[in-house]
Every structure is written in C-alpha cells, then in structure tokens.
Amino acid sequence: xxxxxxxxxxxxxxxxxxxxxxxxxxxxxxxxxxxxxxxxxxxxxxxxxxxxxxxxxxxxxxxxxxxxxxxxxxxxxxxxxxxxxxxxxxxxxxxxxxxxxxxxxxxxxxxxxxxxxxxxxxxxxxxxxxxxxxxxxxxxxxxxxxxxxxxxxxxxxxxxxxxxxxxxxxxxxxxxxxxxxxxxxxxxxxxxxxxxxxxxxxxxxxxxxxxxxxxxxxxxxxxxxxxxxxxxxxxxxxxxxxxxxxxxxxxxxxxxxxxxxxxxxxxxxxxxxxxxxxxxxxx
Amino acid sequence: xxxxxxxxxxxxxxxxxxxxxxxxxxxxxxxxxxxxxxxxxxxxxxxxxxxxxxxxxxxxxxxxxxxxxxxxxxxxxxxxxxxxxxxxxxxxxxxxxxxxxxxxxxxxxxxxxxxxxxxxxxxxxxxxxxxxxxxxxxxxxxxxxxxxxxxxxxxxxxxxxxxxxxxx
Numbered sequence: 001x002x003x004x005x006x007x008x009x010x011x012x013x014x015x016x017x018x019x020x021x022x023x024x025x026x027x028x029x030x031x032x033x034x035x036x037x038x039x040x041x042x043x044x045x046x047x048x049x050x051x052x053x054x055x056x057x058x059x060x061x062x063x064x065x066x067x068x069x070x071x072x073x074x075x076x077x078x079x080x081x082x083x084x085x086x087x088x089x090x091x092x093x094x095x096x097x098x099x100x101x102x103x104x105x106x107x108x109x110x111x112x113x114x115x116x117x118x119x120x121x122x123x124x125x126x127x128x129x130x131x132x133x134x135x136x137x138x139x140x141x142x143x144x145x146x147x148x149x150x151x152x153x154x155x156x157x158x159x160x161x162x163x164x165x166x167x168x169x170x171x172x173x174x175x176x177x178x179x180x181x182x183x184x185x186x187x188x189x190x191x192x193x194x195x196x197x198x199x200x201x202x203x204x205x206x207x208x209x210x211x212x213x214x215x216x217x218x219x220x221x222x223x224x225x226x227x228x229x230x231x232x233x234x235x236x237x238x239x240x241x242x243x244x245x246x247x248x249x250x251x252x253x254x255x256x257x258x259x260x261x262x263x264x265x266x267x268x269x270x271x272x273x274x275x276x277x278x279x280x281x282x283x
Numbered sequence: 284x285x286x287x288x289x290x291x292x293x294x295x296x297x298x299x300x301x302x303x304x305x306x307x308x309x310x311x312x313x314x315x316x317x318x319x320x321x322x323x324x325x326x327x328x329x330x331x332x333x334x335x336x337x338x339x340x341x342x343x344x345x346x347x348x349x350x351x352x353x354x355x356x357x358x359x360x361x362x363x364x365x366x367x368x369x370x371x372x373x374x375x376x377x378x379x380x381x382x383x384x385x386x387x388x389x390x391x392x393x394x395x396x397x398x399x400x401x402x403x404x405x406x407x408x409x410x411x412x413x414x415x416x417x418x419x420x421x422x423x424x425x426x427x428x429x430x431x432x433x434x435x436x437x438x439x440x441x442x443x444x445x446x447x448x449x450x451x
Binding site for chain 1: 337339340341342343369370371372373374424425426427428429431435449451
C-alpha cells in the first residue's frame with residue numbers, strides 16, 4: 001500500500017480530527033482557485049443541506065407509506081452529501097463543518113432560491129425536487145472527472161446515489177402528468193410557479209470565480225452554459241409528457257442565492273434549534 | 284514457492300482476520316470485510332492504518348463501523364488509525380462471494396452484478412431473485428428501503444416481501 005502512504009498530507013495531523021477523514025492536499029491549488037472552489041462548494045453544500053431538510057418535512061405525513069420512506073431516504077442522502085461538501089470546504093477554507101452548517105444566520109446561506117419555498121403540497125414538492133435534481137445532475141456532470149481529486153472523488157460517489165433520485169422523481173413527474181386532471185394541473189401549476197426560480201441553481205459565482213475553476217480544470221463549463229443544457233433537457237421531457245409549462249430561455253440572475261425569505265427563516269429555526277441550545281457541544 | 288512470512292506480514296493477515304469480527308451494524312450477518320468497505324490495511328511495527336469506504340455518504344452506520352474497527356484492532360499496535368476514504372467509490376460489486384451468500388441466508392437478495400446497472404431506467408433493471416424461493420417473478424416495490432442501501436421487493440410466487448441490497 002505504498003501509494004496510500006505517499007498520499008498522506010500534513011492535514012492528516014490536524015489536532016482532534018486525525019483519522020476522521022480523508023486528507024485533502026490543497027497545496028496543489030493557488031489562492032484564487034482555492035477561494036473560487038470554496039465558493040462553489042458552499043453553494044452546493046447549502047443546496048443539498050436545505051433540500052434535505054425540506055424533504056424530511058414529509059417524514060410521517062407523505063401521501064403513501066412508500067413515499068414517506070422514499071422522501072426520508074432522499075433527505076438522508078442529501079444531508080450526507082452536504083456533510084462531505086462542508087467537510088471538504090472546512091479543509092480548504094478553515095473552520096469546522098458543523099459550525100459552517102449550523103452556525104450561520106439565515107441570510108448567510110448560499111442555497112438557490114428554488115429551495116426557499118416550503119414543501120406546500122405533494123405535487124409542489126415533486127416538481128421542486130425534479131427541477132432541483134435535474135439541475136444538480138447537470139452541475140455534477142460538469143464536475144465529474146475534474147482535476148481536483150478530493151472533489152472529483154466525491155462527485156463520482158454522489159452521482160451513483162443520485163441516479164436513484166433522478167429515476168424516482170422522473171417516475172413521479174410522469175405519474176402526476178398522466179394521473180388525471182387534478183394531479184396534472186397541480187403539477188403544471190407548481191412547475192409554472194417554480195420555473196424561474198429553478199434557474200437560481202445556476203446563479204453565477206462572484207467575480208471571475210467560474211473562469212478560474214474552468215481554467216483549473218475543476219468545472220467543465222461556466223454555469224450559464226450548464227443552465228442552457230438543463231433548459232433543453234427539461235423542456236424536452238415536459239414536451240414528451242405533454243405538460244404545458246411556459247418556459248422561456250432566461251438567464252440566471254445574479255442575486256439567485258441571497259435574499260432568503262420568511263419560509264427559509266422558519267426552516268432555519270427548525271434545523272438549527274438543537275445546535276443553538278449549545279453551540280460547539282460534543283455529542 | 285513458499286517463503287516465510289515476515290512478522291509484519293503475519294500481523295497484516297491477522298488484522299484482516301480480526302476485521303471479520305467487525306459486523307455491519309445494519310446487516311450483522313456481514314463483516315466489514317465481506318461488505319467490501321475495507322479498502323486497505325497498512326501495517327507497520329507501531330501502527331495499523333485502515334482505509335474505510337462509505338457505502339452511502341449519509342450512512343449513519345459509518346462512524347459505528349469506524350469505532351468498532353478501532354476497538355477491535357486496539358491490541359495490534361500502539362496507534363490504530365481508521366481513515367474514511369473517498370479515494371474510490373464503494374460499489375455493491377465490492378461485496379464478496381461469502382458476503383452474497385450470507386445476504387441470501389439472511390433473507391436479502393444480493394445486489395445484481397455491475398454497480399453501474401443502477402444507471403438503467405428502473406423498468407429495464409432485471410428482477411431481483413427472491414431469496415426465499417428463488418423465483419424471478421418479483422416486483423420492485425420501492426427503490427428506497429429501511430436503510431439507504433436497501434430496496435423493497437415483492438415475490439409474486441411465494442408472496443413474500445423481501446429486501447435487496449441496492450446495486451450502486
């Protein structure tokens with residue numbers, strides 16, 4: 001196991017955390033690249049974290065037992081993905097994963113506005129999750145095989161898990177679309193309402209962060225191009241299902257990951273309630 | 284040709300043996316070795332280093348497995364180090380033949396070969412064989428089961444619900 005031995009980095013000896021995690025050799029990144037990657041990681045971690053908590057809202061009250069189990073499992077997967085992103089971020093930018101995840105004020109979160117909506121009804125949750133999962137899949141595809149191995153490795157693992165999410169949500173969109181007047185109109189209404197917010201998953205990073213990541217070989221293409229690809233894919237799927245969703249080719253707005261409203265503040269109050277009892281407590 | 288094993292090699296082999304005692308907390312019939320989550324064991328005179336691959340990233344059993352491995356290996360070296368590694372994705376193809384047999388004996392269908400099968404549309408995924416009667420006339424009831432790594436199926440022949448270890 002010589003290759004294992006030589007891959008060890010100085011971060012392995014980080015006090016108190018040794019042995020918990022894979023080491024990250026961030027010495028291969030220059031400062032600009034590290035900052036750009038940290039920004040991207042925070043947006044992805046917050047997306048997964050927040051969608052996971054909204055999913056968990058269905059635990060115990062989904063319309064069928066099987067869906068209760070499925071949405072709870074989706075929630076667990078997403079929070080698991082958020083955890084590894086926060087951990088990688090903490091190794092790049094300092095800090096502690098739990099503190100980043102739970103220790104910020106609501107307006108400090110950088111998730112897409114698509115994820116500010118409450119769960120609402122079943123069709124709405126399915127529609128939002130479908131839009132998010134398909135957008136996330138396009139983003140993950142652009143990160144697969146990237147040059148920064150600690151991220152590329154996580155992405156390879158996450159994409160295997162997400163295959164199940166995509167298949168599940170695609171089946172549900174198909175089921176609601178073909179399920180008669182009421183499910184169909186609820187789905188169309190939800191898609192129409194969420195449509196423009198869905199583009200916020202592709203909100204541009206600040207400054208030249210995206211071109212820095214593309215140049216470094218970490219991100220395949222800028223987010224605006226990913227948005228176009230995603231629009232094409234989803235429009236094709238909606239057409240195939242005969243869904244009437246007014247889709248216009250928009251451009252992701254610059255403020256798509258800020259200005260979170262009262263619904264997110266409510267969720268934040270819920271998911272930080274235990275943490276805030278005693279920040280830094282050891283479990 | 285048989286050559287005498289060095290003390291360190293012998294210790295390495297006995298570490299792998301000891302890891303057979305550490306079970307998957309969610310399916311205790313399987314050891315962590317049979318589950319394929321042990322990527323490597325690196326033994327020196329004063330240190331044992333184990334790389335552990337998560338089955339699913341949100342798996343709550345991961346820390347339990349890590350702690351159980353540390354505890355089981357405590358007598359082997361002054362320093363026992365269990366590293367959670369993402370260096371390669373764990374896939375269900377890493378479950379050993381013994382592991383697959385033990386899954387069947389515990390009422391689980393083993394995952395189908397080729398973890399990449401999960402990329403097929405659900406309708407094209409081959410039916411899981413029933414672990415009770417062997418029938419292939421089974422239905423996928425829910426791709427999401429009681430834990431992240433398990434899916435729920437139903438056998439239309441012996442009319443038993445059963446679980447399958449997911450192919451990932």
